[in-house]
Amino acid sequence: MTQTRTTRLDRGRSALGPALELVHTGQAPTRAVLTAELGVTRATAGAVAAELEALGLITVDAHPTAPVGSQGRPSHRLAIDPAGPVALAAQIHADGYRAALVGLGGRIVATAPGCGIVDADPAQVISEVVEVGAELLRTTGRRCVGAGLAVPSAVAEPEGTALNPLHLAWEAGAPVRDTFRACLAETGVTDQVHGAAVAGFAANDLNVAALAEHRHGAGRGARHLLVVGTGHHGVGGALVLDGRLHTGSSGLALEVGHLTVDPEGRPCHCGSRGCLDVETDPVALFDAAGRTADSGTSLLTQAAELVRTRYADDPGVREAAGRLIDRLGLGLAGLVNILNPDRIVLAGLHRALVEADGERLRGVVADRSLWGRSGSVPVLPSELEHNSLVGAAELAWQPVLDDPIGTLGG
Amino acid sequence: MTQTRTTRLDRGRSALGPALELVHTGQAPTRAVLTAELGVTRATAGAVAAELEALGLITVDAHPTAPVGSQGRPSHRLAIDPAGPVALAAQIHADGYRAALVGLGGRIVATAPGCGIVDADPAQVISEVVEVGAELLRTTGRRCVGAGLAVPSAVAEPEGTALNPLHLAWEAGAPVRDTFRACLAETGVTDQVHGAAVAGFAANDLNVAALAEHRHGAGRGARHLLVVGTGHHGVGGALVLDGRLHTGSSGLALEVGHLTVDPEGRPCHCGSRGCLDVETDPVALFDAAGRTADSGTSLLTQAAELVRTRYADDPGVREAAGRLIDRLGLGLAGLVNILNPDRIVLAGLHRALVEADGERLRGVVADRSLWGRSGSVPVLPSELEHNSLVGAAELAWQPVLDDPIGTLGG
DNA sequence: CTCTCTTTGTGCCGACACTAAACAAAATAC
DNA sequence: GTATTTTGTTTAGTGTCGGCACAAAGAGAG
Numbered sequence: 081m082t083q084t085r086t087t088r089l090d091r092g093r094s095a096l097g098p099a100l101e102l103v104h105t106g107q108a109p110t111r112a113v114l115t116a117e118l119g120v121t122r123a124t125a126g127a128v129a130a131e132l133e134a135l136g137l138i139t140v141d142a143h144p145t146a147p148v149g150s151q152g153r154p155s156h157r158l159a160i161d162p163a164g165p166v167a168l169a170a171q172i173h174a175d176g177y178r179a180a181l182v183g184l185g186g187r188i189v190a191t192a193p194g195c196g197i198v199d200a201d202p203a204q205v206i207s208e209v210v211e212v213g214a215e216l217l218r219t220t221g222r223r224c225v226g227a228g229l230a231v232p233s234a235v236a237e238p239e240g241t242a243l244n245p246l247h248l249a250w251e252a253g254a255p256v257r258d259t260f261r262a263c264l265a266e267t268g269v270t271d272q273v274h275g276a277a278v279a280g281f282a283a284n285d286l287n288v289a290a291l292a293e294h295r296h297g298a299g300r301g302a303r304h305l306l307v308v309g310t311g312h313h314g315v316g317g318a319l320v321l322d323g324r325l326h327t328g329s330s331g332l333a334l335e336v337g338h339l340t341v342d343p344e345g346r347p348c349h350c351g352s353r354g355c356l357d358v359e360t361d362p363v364a365l366f367d368a369a370g371r372t373a374d375s376g377t378s379l380l381t382q383a384a385e386l387v388r389t390r391y392a393d394d395p396g397v398r399e400a401a402g403r404l405i406d407r408l409g410l411g412l413a414g415l416v417n418i419l420n421p422d423r424i425v426l427a428g429l430h431r432a433l434v435e436a437d438g439e440r441l442r443g444v445v446a447d448r449s450l451w452g453r454s455g456s457v458p459v460l461p462s463e464l465e466h467n468s469l470v471g472a473a474e475l476a477w478q479p480v481l482d483d484p485i486g487t488l489g490g
Numbered sequence: 491m492t493q494t495r496t497t498r499l500d501r502g503r504s505a506l507g508p509a510l511e512l513v514h515t516g517q518a519p520t521r522a523v524l525t526a527e528l529g530v531t532r533a534t535a536g537a538v539a540a541e542l543e544a545l546g547l548i549t550v551d552a553h554p555t556a557p558v559g560s561q562g563r564p565s566h567r568l569a570i571d572p573a574g575p576v577a578l579a580a581q582i583h584a585d586g587y588r589a590a591l592v593g594l595g596g597r598i599v600a601t602a603p604g605c606g607i608v609d610a611d612p613a614q615v616i617s618e619v620v621e622v623g624a625e626l627l628r629t630t631g632r633r634c635v636g637a638g639l640a641v642p643s644a645v646a647e648p649e650g651t652a653l654n655p656l657h658l659a660w661e662a663g664a665p666v667r668d669t670f671r672a673c674l675a676e677t678g679v680t681d682q683v684h685g686a687a688v689a690g691f692a693a694n695d696l697n698v699a700a701l702a703e704h705r706h707g708a709g710r711g712a713r714h715l716l717v718v719g720t721g722h723h724g725v726g727g728a729l730v731l732d733g734r735l736h737t738g739s740s741g742l743a744l745e746v747g748h749l750t751v752d753p754e755g756r757p758c759h760c761g762s763r764g765c766l767d768v769e770t771d772p773v774a775l776f777d778a779a780g781r782t783a784d785s786g787t788s789l790l791t792q793a794a795e796l797v798r799t800r801y802a803d804d805p806g807v808r809e810a811a812g813r814l815i816d817r818l819g820l821g822l823a824g825l826v827n828i829l830n831p832d833r834i835v836l837a838g839l840h841r842a843l844v845e846a847d848g849e850r851l852r853g854v855v856a857d858r859s860l861w862g863r864s865g866s867v868p869v870l871p872s873e874l875e876h877n878s879l880v881g882a883a884e885l886a887w888q889p890v891l892d893d894p895i896g897t898l899g900g
Numbered sequence: 901c902t903c904t905c906t907t908t909g910t911g912c913c914g915a916c917a918c919t920a921a922a923c924a925a926a927a928t929a930c
Numbered sequence: 931g932t933a934t935t936t937t938g939t940t941t942a943g944t945g946t947c948g949g950c951a952c953a954a955a956g957a958g959a960g
Binding site: 520533535562564565 | 905908912
């Protein structure tokens with residue numbers, strides 16, 4: 081028997097992947113920088129850049145960019161090819177779904193108007209959002225490298241099933257990833273290189289948001305990034321370690337909603353009391369402020385807006401939000417003791433809280449974490465508007481970043 | 491059977507490191523297995539094995555081992571060279587210190603009788619234990635690849651300082667790693683290849699114990715391994731992710747002693763109440779059992795012995811230990827929700843608890859973790875007797891595993 | 901016993917990613 | 931103008947590993 085072809089040790093052997101990652105995260109403006117960052121010779125960096133250009137991923141300026149104050153030959157600028165391939169990103173949330181095309185660097189190239197239907201089974205909703213995305217691909221004529229789906233639920237690995245699809249009319253255990261892939265195949269979103277359907281990935285929305293923030297937002301450069309956020313469906317967490325999402329052994333890590341932050345707090349559906357989830361969500365804010373929400377926009381939006389506009393002036397809001405900040409700080413401190421991240425990024429209502437009074441929040445985290453004083457952890461608001469959508473695209477871009485030639489041709 | 495070495499493998503990027511890791515963890519009995527595990531051709535596996543033999547790390551049997559039931563040409567056995575190089579392992583604990591020489595595969599080659607002096611400053615104790623280790627090297631004449639030190643304190647990275655050296659007459663912030671290195675250089679434990687002092691590493695004892703258990707003990711094969719244990723200095727945790735110790739951004743991760751497991755529990759020195767630390771330590775056991783410890787052996791030893799010998803028969807001990815098991819289970823469940831490990835290994839008194847009633851402990855973990863029912867986490871007792879010592883050696887072996895030729899020369 | 905099949909190990913060559921070093925180019929400094 | 935600095939390219943060379951042919955060492959069939 082002839083020996084089977086093996087590629088296991090070939091992964092990562094080429095400098096192409098790391099180079100593309102640098103371009104992707106905006107850290108490779110020129111070939112000279114690429115040389116330094118990759119630790120290779122100028123010859124290699126030049127060859128790598130040429131290869132990326134040949135793959136249609138980047139453009140190299142014909143004319144050098146005038147340097148400001150340095151001597152030496154000026155560099156030619158490397159830029160992400162604006163006409164390059166894109167990833168199909170889809171997001172399903174409590175209010176409906178969204179689709180977009182996202183290019184390298186997390187740039188949203190095209191978006192479809194959102195839709196508000198959620199009272200349907202997974203197959204129906206996923207089918208619709210894939211159809212919308214496919215339409216985007218057809219009208220723009222873009223080449224597609226893959227597709228990613230963000231869902232408001234923990235996604236089990238490696239099954240790809242949604243375990244707690246709260247606020248969605250889905251049963252637990254819905255095979256979202258396989259459904260997504262089937263829809264991609266049916267809709268004819270095919271890979272121009274390999275002829276088959278493009279690879280489809282599905283993950284929790286906050287997890288992929290963390291990925292997006294790490295690469296293009298407030299988490300850029302962090303080695304161990306912790307992201308915590310309140311969405312429409314409770315508090316969630318995500319962890320990015322050395323550039324990779326840590327989802328645990330079965331995709332269920334960072335279920336931080338039920339950390340106890342007040343032993344005498346509100347009862348939680350998990351059976352305990354004073355969970356981070358029920359103590360720092362929009363309902364807790366309105367209750368603490370003695371207000372009632374309007375029936376118009378979502379509770380989350382109203383709560384964030386309330387904190388943003390009234391924290392400085394309204395003592396009632398200040399006290400209510402302060403209560404949430406203290407509880408959140410306690411939860412974050414517990415996570416700091418366990419995970420020791422070098423940065424924390426907050427999303428959703430938590431983002432509004434840190435923007436309103438980051439000083440207070442950071443103080444609580446420092447006081448209640450064991451090593452807070454030896455170097456307090458930066459706690460920042462998230463930066464990207466559509467981080468879940470961009471993050472869904474990251475899932476699809478990942479194989480390309482790992483092995484550009486293997487996925488795009490050659 | 492010797493093979494002419496025509497080409498030398500490139501340092502760092504070759505299959506040599508992964509191959510040595512397989513040998514080290516006992517997963518490479520033959521070249522054929524090496525071929526399959528590495529995903530390389532037989533030619534490469536053969537060259538790699540020859541290189542490891544040339545480095546003096548392994549031996550290749552001259553005669554093939556008779557296969558039991560399979561056909562085909564029988565394999566020649568690969569074995570760790572019993573006369574190969576060793577790592578110098580040192581451990582400082584509450585009762586004294588220990589030193590040993592540890593070969594590849596975590597095999598303890600030589601040990602020095604322990605010593606009980608701890609009422610000295612770090613420089614003094616470290617100097618003594620290094621002298622004992624150097625004497626071991628002199629008498630055995632073994633080649634030394636590096637040295638590792640395990641201390642009962644969190645070690646800050648990258649400073650290498652001991653942050654909370656409890657039960658030791660050390661001030662916080664003692665530069666244990668640099669002291670260790672200085673002692674190695676002074677004592678003349680030098681690297682035969684490079685002429686300089688051997689590389690010295692220092693880390694928390696439970697962290698390195700986790701490393702040892704992952705590679706040679708109860709954690710073998712786990713992708714995400716959580717280790718929790720009670721020692722003489724409180725409860726600690728450690729996490730091994732994809733074979734690497736996760737110590738967080740500054741070495742302070744997994745400080746799990748102050749998870750709240752009983753809101754109305756005993757007051758803790760951290761200012762809170764009912765921390766995992768004070769609820770599951772030997773003192774808590776004796777108090778719950780209404781017993782007092784003897785003054786002879788250490789509290790930890792007595793507590794573990796009590797659980798081991800009396801849990802089955804003595805209702806008082808059973809109830810007291812059961813109380814600790816429930817509290818421990820609650821703490822572990824919280825960690826499972828955050829880290830989602832695929833295995834948990836318990837050390838110290840916690841090991842005695844899981845050995846006494848693993849069923850009860852696993853039940854609590856499953857009940858109180860959010861996804862317990864979808865697949866409960868295995869909780870196992872630690873297997874290695876001297877896991878901190880073996881783990882300290884792992885620190886020293888790591889550079890060799892990463893780049894055999896670069897560290898051992900060639 | 902011989903013949904065949906299966907599996908393991910080795911020799912040889914080429915593919916390929918990268919380095920090293922020389923050369924060329926484009927700016928600033930003097 | 932020339933010198934210097936920095937960037938990019940060309941060419942030759944090195945080392946790793948895959949592919950393939952072949953050899954070796956057993957089991958099983960006849």
